[in-house]
Amino acid sequence: MKEKKIIALLGNPNAGKSSLFNQLTGLRQKIGNFPGVTVDKKVGFCRLDAKTDIEILDLPGTYSIYPNSLDEQVVLEVLANPQNPEYPDLAVVVADASNLKRNMLLFEQVSDLGIPTILALNMLDVAEEMGLSINSGKLSKILGVPVVELNAREGIGIEGLKYTILNQLDLKKTHINPTIFDNTSETIASEVRKKYNISNRYLALQYAAQSHKMTFLGDAAQKDLQAIIEKYDFNPDSFQSSETISRYHDISDTLTQVVHETGIKKETISEKLDKILLHRIWGYAIFLGILFLIFQSVFSFAEYPMDLIDQSVASLNDWLKSVLPESALVSLLTDGLIAGIGGVIIFIPQIAFLFAFISILEESGYMARVVVLMDKLIRRFGMSGKSVVPLISSMACAVPAIMSARTIGSWKDRLITIMVTPLMSCSARLPIYTILIALVVPDSKVLGIFNMQGIALMGLYLLGFFSALIAGWLMKLILKSKERSYFIMELPTYKMPRWKQVGFMILEKVKTFVFEAGKVIVAISIVLWVLASYGPGNEMDEAEKQVTRTNPTATKEELASKIASVKLEHSYAGHFGKFIEPVIEPLGYDWKIGIALITSFAAREVFVGTVSTIYSIGADPEDETTIKQRLRNEINAQTGKPTFSVATSFSLLIFYVFAMMCMSTIATVYRETKGWKWPVIQLAYMSVLAYVAAFMVYQFLK
Structure with missing residues (x-):
C-alpha cells in the first residue's frame, strides 16, 4: 500500500505544467529516474490540509498517449500499468486555454483510461488577449469532471486546485468516452480484458494497439497480443488515426458550446515582437547582439568582485603563513586547501552573472525563440530540428543536455546529437576561458565601448557552436542518416521575468x-x-x-x-x-x-x-x-x-x-x-x- 496518494501532472509541452508543479511543491522536490528507464522524473510533496499530504509526479510533456520519443513513452508506461509504483490515484491535466482544442486530446485519452481526472485551464489571460472566453462551469458539466481555472505562473487558483484534488481523491469519479469503439475494436478489447483481467475497455485496446511500446508486459505477453492483432487483422496505425479524428470531432462539438469569441482579435504584443525577433535576418542579428552583451557583461560586471575574492584569498593565505609556524600542516592548509578553495570561489561572480542572463532569457520567453531560430540554422547542416534543445541547453551543462536528447525519435539523429553536444562550451569551461583570457587579452576597449576580453570569450563560444554543427554534418554522412524529423514547438508569450525565480536559479547554479x-x-x-x-x-x-x-x-x-x-x-x-x-x-x-x-x-x-x-x-x-x-x-x-x-x-x-x-x-x-x-x-x-x-x-x- 502506498504511503501517500500520487497525483500525476500531465499536459502538452509549454502548457504551464512545470510552473504548476513548482507552485504546488515549493522547495519540497527531488529528481530521480523512473525505475529501469533513464528518463528524469520530478517528484514533489504538497500539503492539501492539516491531515493530507500528497506526492506530485511531474510526467514528461506529451501531446497524446501515443509516444514518439523515449520520455513520452514513460507517460504510457506509467498510465497503462496499474501495477506501476508511480501509477497515479488522480491525474491533473494542465491545458493551455488559448489552444484548448489541441490540449483536450490528451485529457480525453487519460480520462478514458479510467484514471480520476481534473482538467486545469491555464493561461486564461492569454486566451482573453486572443479574444476568447471559456465557460469552465459548462465545460465541467459536459465532461463530467472538475474544471479548475489557473494562472500557474502567478500562483492564482492554486488553493482552489488543492481543494478540488482533496474532493476528487474521495469521490474517484471518472469520465469515459465510448465513441471510438467499433465492432472489431470491441471484440479485441473484450478478448484482451478476459486474458489479462483488465476492467477498462480503452486500456485493453491500448494493450493491443501499443503492446510493442509497453515494456512492462514482457516478451510472452507481447507475442500473445501480436497473435490477437493478426487474428482480427487489426491495424494499430489505422486505429490511432481514426481515434484521433473521432476524438477531435467530439472535442470540436464540446468546445463549440463553451468557447466564445469576445470580439475582434487584436495582434498581441508577442506577435508584434516575433515579427522582429524571428526575422530571417534581424532575428539572428539581435540574438548575436544579446550574446555579445552577455559576454561583455560577464567580464565587465564580474571583474571587481572576482578581484576582491582573489585578493581576499591571497591576504588570508599571507596572514595564516605569518601567524602560524612553518610546518607541513600549515602548507597543506594554505598551499593545498585554501589555494584549491580560492580556485573555486573566484568564479562565483561569473557563474552568477551567466546564469542570471540565461534565466532572464528563459523567463521572458525569448529562449524559446532562440530555439526556433537555431532550428532554421542547424537544418542546413543536416541535423534534426529536435537537436536544438540539447545544443542550446549544453551552454549550461552537457549532462542534462545529452539527457534531453531523449525527445528525438530517430536513434541515429539522437546519437549524432549526443556525440556533438559536448563541443558546445558549457559553464565548466568558463573558469578556464576567463583566467586565460585575462592573462593574454588586453583589458582595452574597441570603438571606446566594447571590451576586448568579452569579444574573445564570445569568439570561443561561437567556435564551439559551429564546430558542433560541422561535426554533426560529418556524422550524418558517416552514419548515413536520411530520416527527416520535424521540430514543433509552442511559443510562450513574452512576460516580465519573475525575479524571485531568477534569484532562485542563480542560487541553485552557484550552489551546484x-x-x-x-x-x-x-x-x-x-x-x-x-x-x-x-x-x-x-x-x-x-x-x-x-x-x-x-x-x-x-x-x-x-x-x-x-x-x-x-x-x-x-x-x-x-x-x-x-x-x-x-x-x-x-x-x-x-x-x-x-x-x-x-x-x-x-x-x-x-x-x-x-x-x-x-x-x-x-x-x-x-x-x-x-x-x-x-x-x-x-x-x-x-x-x-x-x-x-x-x-x-x-x-x-x-x-x-x-x-x-x-x-x-x-x-x-x-x-x-x-x-x-x-x-x-x-x-x-x-x-x-x-x-x-x-x-x-x-x-x-x-
Missing part, C-alpha cells in the same frame, strides 16, 4: 558549482599537495642540498624560491608531469600544465584549482599570491619566457574548446547509449581534434 565542482576541486587540490610535497626516496632532500651547494651567494629569499621549485620538480607530481611532458611539449605546455590537464579529466574546472595549487607550492614566498599574479609571473625554466605566453594560452583555450575532459559527461553518454562503444569514440575524436587544433594554434602564434 561550489558544492559539486568544488568538492572535486578541493579533493584534487589536497591530493595534489601531497603528490607535490613528497617524492620517491630521498630525491627531494638531495635536490635541496644540491641547490644549496650550487648557490652559495644567493639571498635567503632567492634560495627558498629555488629550493621550492626544484623540490616540486622531484616530487611525485613532478615525476608524473615530466613523464607526459614530451607528448604535450609541441602544444607549448610544460610538465606543470600537464599535471593540470590530467587532473581536469575529472571535471574541466579542476584545471584552475590545479594550477593554483601547483604554482602556489613552487612559488617564491615573497611573490604576490593571487591566482592571476601567480600565473602571470610564472617563468618557463627552459625558455626563460612567461609560461602562459600568448601562444601557450591560446593553445590551451583552443584545447579546452574541443577536449572532452569531463567524467560526468562520459558516464552520461555511456548510460544513454547503453555501452562503451560511443563514449570511447567520442572521447577519442574530441581528444584528437583538441590536440591537433591546439598544436596548430601554438605553432602559428609562437
